[in-house]
Amino acid sequence: xxxxxxxxxxxxxxxxxxxxxxxxxxxxxxxxxxxxxxxxxxxxxxxxxxxxxxxxxxxxxxxxxxxxxxxxxxxxxxxxxxxxxxxxxxxxxxxxxxxxxxxxxxxxxxxxxxxxxxxxxxxxxxxxxxxxxxxxxxxxxxxxxxxxxxxxxxxxxxxxxxxxxxxxxxxxxxxxxxxxxxxxxxxxxxxxxxxxxxxxxxxxxxxxxxxxxxxxxxxxxxxxxxxxxxxxxxxxxxxxxxxxxxxxxxxxxxxxxxxxxxxxxxxxxxxxxxxxxxxxxxxxxxxxxxxxxxxxxxxxxxxxxxxxxxxxxxxxxxxxxxxxxxxxxxxxxxxxxxxxxxxxxxxxxxxxxxxxxxxxxxxxxxxxxxxxxxxxxxxxxxxxxxxxxxxxxxxxxxxxxxxxxxxxxxxxxxxxxxxxxx
Ligand code: S3P
Numbered sequence: 194x195x196x197x198x199x200x201x202x203x204x205x206x207x208x209x210x211x212x213x214x215x216x217x218x219x220x221x222x223x224x225x226x227x228x229x230x231x232x233x234x235x236x237x238x239x240x241x242x243x244x245x246x247x248x249x250x251x252x253x254x255x256x257x258x259x260x261x262x263x264x265x266x267x268x269x270x271x272x273x274x275x276x277x278x279x280x281x282x283x284x285x286x287x288x289x290x291x292x293x294x295x296x297x298x299x300x301x302x303x304x305x306x307x308x309x310x311x312x313x314x315x316x317x318x319x320x321x322x323x324x325x326x327x328x329x330x331x332x333x334x335x336x337x338x339x340x341x342x343x344x345x346x347x348x349x350x351x352x353x354x355x356x357x358x359x360x361x362x363x364x365x366x367x368x369x370x371x372x373x374x375x376x377x378x379x380x381x382x383x384x385x386x387x388x389x390x391x392x393x394x395x396x397x398x399x400x401x402x403x404x405x406x407x408x409x410x411x412x413x414x415x416x417x418x419x420x421x422x423x424x425x426x427x428x429x430x431x432x433x434x435x436x437x438x439x440x441x442x443x444x445x446x447x448x449x450x451x452x453x454x455x456x457x458x459x460x461x462x463x464x465x466x467x468x469x470x471x472x473x474x475x476x477x478x479x480x481x482x483x484x485x486x487x488x489x490x491x492x493x494x495x496x497x498x499x500x501x502x503x504x505x506x507x508x509x510x511x512x513x514x515x516x517x518x519x520x521x522x523x524x525x526x527x528x529x530x531x532x533x534x535x536x537x538x539x540x541x542x543x544x545x546x547x548x549x550x551x552x553x554x555x556x557x558x559x560x561x562x563x564x565x566x567x568x569x570x571x572x573x574x575x576x577x578x579x580x581x582x583x584x585x586x587x588x589x590x591x592x593x594x595x596x597x598x599x600x601x602x603x604x605x606x607x608x609x610x611x612x613x614x615x
Contacts, residue, residue, distance in 0.1 A: 196597045196608065198585035204430055204437035204615050211237035212417025213445045214603055215355070215383050216476075218245045218287045220415050222295060222363065223391045224265035225254040226273065229412035233263040236417060240602045241285035248292055248305075251276040267412045270366065275301035279335060282307040284531070284602055287356055289336070290319045294360025296338045297328035298367035305336040309573060310531050319360045322348050326364055326372075345370035345406070352526065353499045355380035358402065362388070362395065365404030372404040378499045381449040386475030390415070418445035418478040422576075423604050425453050425507040426583045431483035432462045433514040433587045440467075441481045452500025453508060454481070460488040460515055490517030490560060498524045506580035509538055510587060512558040513547055521555035531602070532574035541569045541581060545592065564590055571596040575603045582611060 212235035222245065224231030236242065236258075246263070250256050253274035255266040268274075273295075282289035282305050289307050293316075296303040320330050325348065329341040345368040348361060353376055362384050365372030379400055388395045391413055394405030424444050431439035446454075446466060458464055463486040466479035488511055493501075498521070501508065505527055512519035527534040539551045545566050548559040569592060571578035578597045585592035600607045 194598045195593050195595045196582070198582050198592045198594060200589040200591065201586055201615055204434040204439060204586075206615050207440040207442065208427070208610060208614050209442045210419040210423050210444070210610075211235065211239070211604070211606065213237070213420040214239055214242055214422070215287070215381060216387070216417045216445065217242045218291060219359070219383050219387045220417065221245050221249055221256075221263070221265070222291060223387055223410060224267055224412055225249045225252070225256075226270050226295070226366070227267035227391055227410040227412040228269040229267055231265040231267055231412035232414045233265070234414075234416040235419070236261070236263045237420060237605075239605055240283065241287060244281060244283040244285045245288040245292070248280040248282065248288060251278050251280055265412065270409055273299055276303060280305045282311065284309040284311050286311055286314055289316075290356040290360050291363060293319055293330065293336060293338065294323060294363040297323045297326070297330060297341070298343050298364045300340045302340060303338045305338070315529055318352060318354060319357045322346065322350075322357065322361050323364060326361075326368070328364070344368060345372045347373040349375045350377060353378040353380045355382075355384070359384040362402065362404050366393070366408045368404070368406055370406050374402040374404070376400045376402075378496050379449065380499055381447065382475065383447065386473070389475070390473040416472070418472060418476065419443045420604070421445045421450045422503045423607070424481065425504045426579050427610070428454065428457065428464065428481065428483050429507045429511045430583045430587055432457060432464070432486055432488065432511065435485055437483070437485045439483045441483070443478050444481050446477050446479045447475070449500055452497050453504035456491060456493055456497060456501060456508065457488070457511060460491050460511060462486045462488060488515035490515045490519040492520040492522065494522040502526060503576060505534060506538060506576040507583070509542060509549065509556070509558060510580055510584045513542070513560065513562055513584070514587065515560055517560055519558045521558070523554055525554040530574070531599075532572040532577060534574065534577065537572040537574060537577055538580070541572070541577060542584070545569050545584075562588070564588060567591060568593045568595065571599055573599045575599045575601075579604065579607060586611070
């Protein structure tokens with residue numbers, strides 16, 4: 194499906210976005226293995242979150258959608274049961290990797306399939322540590338997971354990945370001893386905070402996580418903060434669009450998720466957090482006010498990259514509007530996202546007139562563009578598609594973006610916001 198993006202006169206308004214996907218996957222999984230009822234408000238209903246929801250239903254969990262909320266009657270830590278069907282993680286790496294950790298520790302077998310680019314994304318990073326814990330996983334056309342003797346590990350992660358960390362933590366909930374995980378760079382810590390909120394035993398500081406043995410969790414009411422990764426596209430748009438003024442309500446501002454906002458501020462953006470408040474220990478929300486500003490170039494690397502790993506497509510738009518040449522380093526992980534984001538971002542933005550050079554672990558982005566080609570392609574990567582749409586709105590020029598259906602993977606109502614909310 195193609196979408197013709199037409200210029201807008203104003204970027205003005207107050208908007209509330211759907212809930213954060215990372216929180217949503219975790220709330221579903223923890224709700225399923227808790228005792229008692231969990232109610233999730235502001236659930237995003239993105240395709241990827243629905244894969245997790247449907248997998249859990251197939252594992253015997255009673256999950257209902259009522260008045261836009263998700264209600265889970267938790268099965269307790271040992272209450273999941275064998276699925277009669279192959280579980281489908283679709284294009285969702287979070288579903289596949291987190292469920293692999295959870296299911297490796299169960300006393301029944303499971304089979305998980307996936308589709309699209311996820312079929313060729315790296316899975317050894319999660320299978321290897323789970324095998325060290327004793328997991329019996331066969332990776333062929335699908336992922337077959339058999340019951341095994343499972344034990345705790347002390348694992349030093351070679352790469353920063355919240356999905357891998359979370360898979361080990363979920364498996365660790367079922368161990369007889371404490372599981373220790375060391376991260377090379379701290380990644381998003383939603384699993385850790387949410388386990389504590391659900392009454393579990395997990396301790397963590399800078400780069401070390403200790404998952405207590407034999408846990409019990411209890412269901413909770415949880416209102417998901419709005420998705421900061423989706424907000425990033427509107428934040429950059431309001432920053433580079435002349436005379437814009439936008440307020441985004443109730444955005445997740447966990448320090449490990451606001452790397453992009455911090456970078457934009459360093460580049461000169463006019464962004465304010467209003468009414469910052471705690472949802473539960475470790476998780477914060479704020480209303481974010483954005484006014485147009487002139488940006489200057491920046492170099493980003495290491496922890497900043499981990500804190501904005503999903504926001505690099507939005508960053509490219511900002512860098513094209515900034516004075517000077519921006520440099521991204523230490524971002525080799527981008528080769529393994531829904532597309533090879535380094536090469537695909539360069540290809541598409543260069544096609545429409547930018548000058549971006551790919552490097553092994555990042556990009557060199559020259560300021561400005563010479564708008565010349567009026568079509569661009571998403572590479573079936575939702576975040577590349579949204580970055581192209583936002584870029585078209587920002588340059589106030591017509592652009593046809595092809596293969597935009599992938600946006601529903603993470604943000605089903607994206608075009609409702611683009612078309613109706615400003
Ligand atoms: C996620 C972690 C990140 C991120 C993904 C969501 C999560 O992936 O890119 O969109 O919810 O844990 P990695 O763990 O591969 O860095």
